[in-house]
């Protein structure tokens with residue numbers, strides 16, 4: 001993983017401006033060379049890593065009360081060194097800002113959006129309606145219904161507007177899924193994710209070996225002693 005988002009400054013745009021400034025400065029004005037060289041420096045900066053560490057995953061949540069759960073998503077993204085941004089927005093309380101965020105996300109270089117909300121959770125669905133980017137939904141167990149309301153709201157999307165809904169409070173998996181989506185075009189990140197899954201498998205085999213050796217009673221005692 002280069003740990004770097006694709007620059008939103010598209011090559012066609014750059015070429016267009018280069019043509020324009022050549023025409024403008026060489027052909028017509030021949031005036032302000034300071035502006036000319038500053039413009040050139042901006043282009044070089046943009047093309048040579050000016051966009052380094054720009055977020056490629058945007059994590060949004062309906063309220064700050066969702067942060068303890070959603071921080072698990074951020075942990076997963078950090079584990080794989082995925083540049084991310086994190087925001088609070090609400091489909092109900094700030095609908096205009098939420099719509100604006102969704103419309104602009106792709107143009108800012110975001111590749112995946114993770115949206116967590118509880119209760120009548122419309123955040124992920126509204127964002128998905130307004131962006132071509134993949135949206136992962138995290139139902140949060142913040143309401144008296146324990147997250148089943150958010151789960152249904154997020155998973156039962158109408159045809160044409162999909163969101164990928166993880167388990168109730170499954171924010172870590174949402175982060176992993178976002179990483180896996182980013183890995184489609186990043187072979188180095190794919191290797192890291194494969195290593196992580198091998199590590200999980202190794203852990204299960206070790207536990208099973210221990211269980212076979214010690215028997216279930218001793219293993220149970222070990223678990224009770226080492227319970228976090």
Ligand code: RP5
Pocket residue numbers: 061062063064065066090116117118119140142
């Ligand atoms: C939802 O309502 C949020 O996503 C949160 O899970 C829940 C409660 O929000 P607060 O009242 O804590 O702001 O919109």
